[in-house]
Amino acid sequence: MTVTQPQPQPVGPVLDTSVAPPGAKKIADLKPDLLLTQEHAMCPGCGEPIALRVYLEALQELGLAQRTIGVAGIGCYTAFSGTMDVDLVQALHGRAPSVATGVKRMKPEAIVFTLQGDGDMVNEGLQEILHTAARGENVTCILLNNGVFGETGGHMTATTVLGQRTKNSLDGRDAEYHGYPMLIGDLIAQIQGASYVARGSVHNAGAVARTKRMFKRAFESQMHNEGFSFVEVLTMCPTGWFIPTGDGPDYLQDTLAEVHVIGELKVDGVVHNTEQLVAENTRKAEEAAANKARDLAAKTGA
């Protein structure tokens, strides 16, 4: 009997993150003041550390650094519990909004935020987030939505989009077999107690800047006691998406963001639906393209 030994497979190029890619520009300090280290233990290409950076900068810039208390759920981002230089309560998977409620009720002068993933918030803890919004609890809940349980190794969550392959939707999420994704931001926007609801992303610099503005508005809304505020951030998870590291941003734009559309879902009590967000995003993209063409024309003297 002959046994065929598996042949070693050629290993593809690995993204070297220890050196900046050629032409990269430094646009900010290596780390925000509210981070204890510039290192993180996440996979290369993970979007979560970018979201972390953005909301910490927003808190700092609003002068809220010394009044903030965070409550973290359980997912890959739990690693940030030990690296954020912010007082923090580590909650269970799904349970951060009620813990944040207890914190805020005893410390109404504090700015209280939660940090949860889609598995944590939309699967395990859906009831908690909806009730906390309905109570108009004056806290800011942050959702890092990558459409998978990243931490357990890439499994389907309630926000996984149709067609998305995960370890338990091997041929892609099929509506008939697995059901439909939940658009949690849209759902929360409908709740009366929610004052500000937005969905950002970290897949390119423009999206990051826009997301930072969203965080600022959410924290400001909490400062003004306007009720529940919510910022969902679409984040890359190349590991849980089973794609090459560098493909994360494009995959996010073409799959997740097609369904979970980026934009402000509720501002000053006015709800914006998907069609309105798509129209707004298209208008912005066209405006940006026109500006770019104009700049180019000015530069080349055409």
Place this chain on the structure above:
Amino acid sequence: MTTVEASPGVAHLMEGSEAIATAAVAAGCRFFAGYPMTPFTEVLEHFAKQLPPVGGVCVNAESELEAVGMAWGALSTGARAATGSTGQGLSLMQESFSEITLAELPLVIFYMARGGQDYFQSTRGGGHGDYRHMVLAPMDIAEAAELTQLAFHLADKWRNPVLVYGDYLTAHTQQSVSIEPVDFGPVPDKPWAVNGELNGTGNSRIVSPLGFAKKGQPSLGIERHLRAMQAKLAEIEQAEVRVETGYVDDAETVIVAFGTPAKFVRYVVAQMRAEGEKVGYVRPITLWPYPYETLAQVSEGVRTVGVFELCGGQMIEDVRLGVLGRAPVVGIGGISTDGSGFGVGPLLDVEIIRERILAIHRGGADAELPPLPVNERG
């Protein structure tokens, strides 16, 4: 009907649930969250009434899962906070109980049992991991008020949850009680409580069950954290056992009972003594830590140890561990509920208890017990 506002220091006729809430507020409890369920509901009602006037908060949580989560958050800020329910509600809270214990938060739980079948749940818990709660079992309303205040003290002293075990009668019967703040001595400060003031200094805090510390701060790590917890629990076992005994010195038969049933047993044993029967009783006040030592001493030379509890036999396992073969241990209680399953049944009757004690006192451990009374109202 006139209602009397409970005020500290003045004796009032009040329901146990009111006494508990009043005592908790007197002990400095400023946060409560719960979800209605008989016979716990009135505890929630009284907190809802009493907390806002003292600047506290009572949240009518949307589930028991959320109630315990909210208490967790309030505790993390250093506030004295509590939750509660019946056995079903506590079943839902178990994951959080385990983790709150590992996070060393001083939670107080007001537990009003349906029937009397939740000794295991209260003393063992249904949660994961190596954890323990102190459990205080008052026999009546005056003691419930006293132990409520003690519960907040012990929770802070040890940074460990404390459960106060009551039942339908604790919550719903009335007794004249006077509630004044009790000073049990100093408790440690709470430098771990979150408020945001140290953010950005490298010294921000983390309240975590995972044994984590912030990057750059000294950390035990999970394994040593869990071992330190065990060392603390061993200290609690040495320091906090509370038990009452009566007529045990020359007793031939000793009856062990806790909570409301123990009040009946005490009464019956005292009566039988007056008639010259050599019976005695042991009443554990702390169900954890359990008075194993007392049982070991008391059972020496005793003919029979009887355990009276309103269930199929749960505490009897701890009694056997304490007695450790020194005397035969026999259950003389049983399942007995009212028609709704919420309250207590016909077994909780001095004449019936007396017959059962007398049966083993005369006939020893092998004596045939009178049949359990049946709840005729179904």
